[in-house]
Amino acid sequence: MSEPVEPIELCLESLDAVEDEQPYVRCVALSGAELGLGLTASGEIVWKQNDAPSASIWVSADNQLMVVRNEESTAIRLVRAERFLDLPLAKPVVVLHEDLLEMHGHSFRLHIHGVAASVEPPTRLALRRVHSMIAGAALAAVSMAGCVNGPPDTSSAPSTLTAAVTNTSGGSPSIATLVASGGAASSMTEVSTQGGLTAVTSSTRKISTRAPVKPIEVRHHPPKPNPNPIL
Amino acid sequence: MQAANLAPVLPRDATVHPVAGGALLVSRDYALFCRVPTEQVVEIRKLIDGLLPFEGLAEPMQNALREHGFTGGPRAAAPASHSVQLQLTNDCNLHCAYCCTDSGAPRPNEVTLAELKRAVADARATLGPSTHFGMLGGEPFLVPWAPELAASILEQGSTLTIFSNGVPLTDPTLCERVASLVRSGAELRISLAGVTAALCDGLSGAVRFERALLAINSLAAAGAIAKVDIMVMPQHIDALAEHLPKLRKRLPREVPFSFGILYRGGRERGEHLFHSRRELEAALDRIVFEAGETIRVHPKKPLTNRREGCSCALGHHLHIRSDGRLYSCFKMDEAVGDLRRDDFAEVAKVAASRARPASSLSVCAECDLNTLCGGGCRSENHLQTGNADRPLCGEWRKQVCYELLAEDMPGVLEWPVEHLIAEAKFRGIEPIPIL
Numbered sequence: 001m002s003e004p005v006e007p008i009e010l011c012l013e014s015l016d017a018v019e020d021e022q023p024y025v026r027c028v029a030l031s032g033a034e035l036g037l038g039l040t041a042s043g044e045i046v047w048k049q050n051d052a053p054s055a056s057i058w059v060s061a062d063n064q065l066m067v068v069r070n071e072e073s074t075a076i077r078l079v080r081a082e083r084f085l086d087l088p089l090a091k092p093v094v095v096l097h098e099d100l101l102e103m104h105g106h107s108f109r110l111h112i113h114g115v116a117a118s119v120e121p122p123t124r125l126a127l128r129r130v131h132s133m134i135a136g137a138a139l140a141a142v143s144m145a146g147c148v149n150g151p152p153d154t155s156s157a158p159s160t161l162t163a164a165v166t167n168t169s170g171g172s173p174s175i176a177t178l179v180a181s182g183g184a185a186s187s188m189t190e191v192s193t194q195g196g197l198t199a200v201t202s203s204t205r206k207i208s209t210r211a212p213v214k215p216i217e218v219r220h221h222p223p224k225p226n227p228n229p230i231l
Numbered sequence: 232m233q234a235a236n237l238a239p240v241l242p243r244d245a246t247v248h249p250v251a252g253g254a255l256l257v258s259r260d261y262a263l264f265c266r267v268p269t270e271q272v273v274e275i276r277k278l279i280d281g282l283l284p285f286e287g288l289a290e291p292m293q294n295a296l297r298e299h300g301f302t303g304g305p306r307a308a309a310p311a312s313h314s315v316q317l318q319l320t321n322d323c324n325l326h327c328a329y330c331c332t333d334s335g336a337p338r339p340n341e342v343t344l345a346e347l348k349r350a351v352a353d354a355r356a357t358l359g360p361s362t363h364f365g366m367l368g369g370e371p372f373l374v375p376w377a378p379e380l381a382a383s384i385l386e387q388g389s390t391l392t393i394f395s396n397g398v399p400l401t402d403p404t405l406c407e408r409v410a411s412l413v414r415s416g417a418e419l420r421i422s423l424a425g426v427t428a429a430l431c432d433g434l435s436g437a438v439r440f441e442r443a444l445l446a447i448n449s450l451a452a453a454g455a456i457a458k459v460d461i462m463v464m465p466q467h468i469d470a471l472a473e474h475l476p477k478l479r480k481r482l483p484r485e486v487p488f489s490f491g492i493l494y495r496g497g498r499e500r501g502e503h504l505f506h507s508r509r510e511l512e513a514a515l516d517r518i519v520f521e522a523g524e525t526i527r528v529h530p531k532k533p534l535t536n537r538r539e540g541c542s543c544a545l546g547h548h549l550h551i552r553s554d555g556r557l558y559s560c561f562k563m564d565e566a567v568g569d570l571r572r573d574d575f576a577e578v579a580k581v582a583a584s585r586a587r588p589a590s591s592l593s594v595c596a597e598c599d600l601n602t603l604c605g606g607g608c609r610s611e612n613h614l615q616t617g618n619a620d621r622p623l624c625g626e627w628r629k630q631v632c633y634e635l636l637a638e639d640m641p642g643v644l645e646w647p648v649e650h651l652i653a654e655a656k657f658r659g660i661e662p663i664p665i666l
Binding site: 062064078080081082083084085093094095096213214215216217218219220221222223224229230231 | 314316331365367394420422460462463476479480484487488489490491492493494515516517519520521522523524525526527528529542548561642645
């Protein structure tokens with residue numbers, strides 16, 4: 001028997017947001033048949049609008065988070081680990097935690113959190129990204145909680161909003177993390193007591209299909225006894 | 232202009248070659264390379280001629296040279312790691328259309344357990360205790376003593392990789408025995424010819440897919456995680472994109488997947504190969520995004536190890552065929568000895584003493600890439616030119632390598648020649664050879 005299709009909670013992080021803006025929008029993706037989460041060509045996150053948005057984000061029958069490009073005129077690129085795909089029209093593509101969606105000059109990093117406890121319209125979180133000394137402290141705090149660099153669905157413990165890894169243009173990936181608006185993240189408690197984030201931490205639970213697996217190696221076959229991956 | 236008598240900064244043999252948008256600075260002695268933008272080429276030439284101090288270069292160029300090792304010493308080769316591959320039998324329960332060892336029937340008078348145990352001991356004594364061993368067939372687990380040989384290798388403290396199609400491991404007793412080997416540190420790689428039963432069994436000429444999955448799951452239940460090698464060929468990309476998630480769901484999540492890329496040899500005549508790197512990468516992109524997987528891109532690197540030749544050419548690898556003949560490379564028929572006639576240690580010493588670094592090859596001796604390229608894969612050279620010591624090379628190949636090194640892609644130096652030709656075509660580099 002196939003497993004039930006459940007809505008997935010995710011955050012869309014706008015990488016275009018300037019430092020004082022709040023870049024994280026908590027969203028819920030519904031199953032494919034329902035009209036739900038979408039993005040317009042102008043980079044606006046929309047919810048249950050009558051007209052199909054430029055891109056729809058939804059959950060497939062096998063519980064994978066999908067994105068589909070709906071408009072001929074809107075080019076959308078999905079980026080993962082330096083690979084990219086220009087989305088074909090009307091063909092759903094699987095998205096994974098920390099994938100990047102680029103469209104018309106707007107870039108969104110996806111943070112997949114797990115099965116949504118409730119279906120809610122997109123909500124901007126009262127969180128901002130920092131690139132300063134406190135980021136290190138905040139990251140350390142978040143790291144201690146075991147939720148850095150990976151979807152929070154690999155254990156049965158409640159998950160927290162994952163720290164974001166942002167790929168700055170041309171440079172090495174830089175770590176961004178989440179802190180409460182207007183305050184330094186001196187401890188995990190302080191971070192997690194903010195309203196928006198609390199909602200995230202308490203609402204998600206694991207999804208088996210979203211658990212990360214090792215990247216696939218590409219090798220000559222059969223390889224020599226010494227490992228010789230070609231990628 | 233008068234030479235300024237400046238202390239040399241760059242290696243004395245540094246030269247520049249034109250590439251799109253500038254030039255490539257190369258040093259054969261130091262095994263280094265660095266892109267030079269058009270506007271810096273004159274300054275770099277002055278630097279080479281001692282007419283300009285290093286500080287006279289634009290700062291980004293200085294940084295690029297530092298990053299690419301030009302202010303340090305010569306690059307070293309990767310530490311030599313010896314490996315010995317043991318073909319236990321040529322017998323196979325399958326008849327795969329792409330089989331690179333052309334396996335099927337056993338050879339007359341195949342090697343015995345005692346012979347291979349002795350060869351392992353000799354290899355460890357001659358090549359060192361860190362020598363890595365591989366066991367393959369045919370199907371190695373058709374040989375009743377395969378687990379005993381594997382256990383013996385592990386007990387001596389050596390590392391071991393076993394290549395199997397997994398089908399014999401549906402036998403519970405054998406499965407438990409092999410699981411014990413994996414728990415003791417053996418790497419077990421089970422291959423699939425396709426991502427569905429129809430594709431896999433169709434190419435293998437026998438029922439394989441479901442049995443291999445049963446074996447992998449039984450091993451996992453016994454605490455042994457096998458690695459799954461999925462053959463990737465252009466004809467299977469649609470199926471891979473669609474069915475890989477279904478395969479994931481049928482196996483324990485800890486089971487790692489690798490993709491095996493085929494090459495010409497044995498029964499593979501080229502019909503299952505990717506004919507360009509771009510074709511391969513596009514296929515991988517599709518699988519990544521349609522199946523929801525991650526496959527890393529070959530990383531751009533400003534530095535690479537000195538590469539005087541492939542491990543076979545340098546005598547770092549020995550292959551024992553199931554009839555006891557010894558080869559420096561399992562891809563080609565170039566015997567270097569016979570287990571039953573020759574002393575293994577002597578053969579290993581002779582193979583090492585006959586190392587063929589690229590600098591010793593007539594085609595490569597004068598090439599300024601010979602410490603980076605290593606003269607190509609010898610089996611491929613043999614396939615293309617009929618002479619393992621003569622790579623299919625020319626200005627076209629050098630230019631492709633210059634262009635890609637200028638993009639910090641030293642991995643190009645190990646691409647198959649067919650991919651290099653395709654890349655030359657794509658970049659409009661002529662003339663190129665016709666295969």
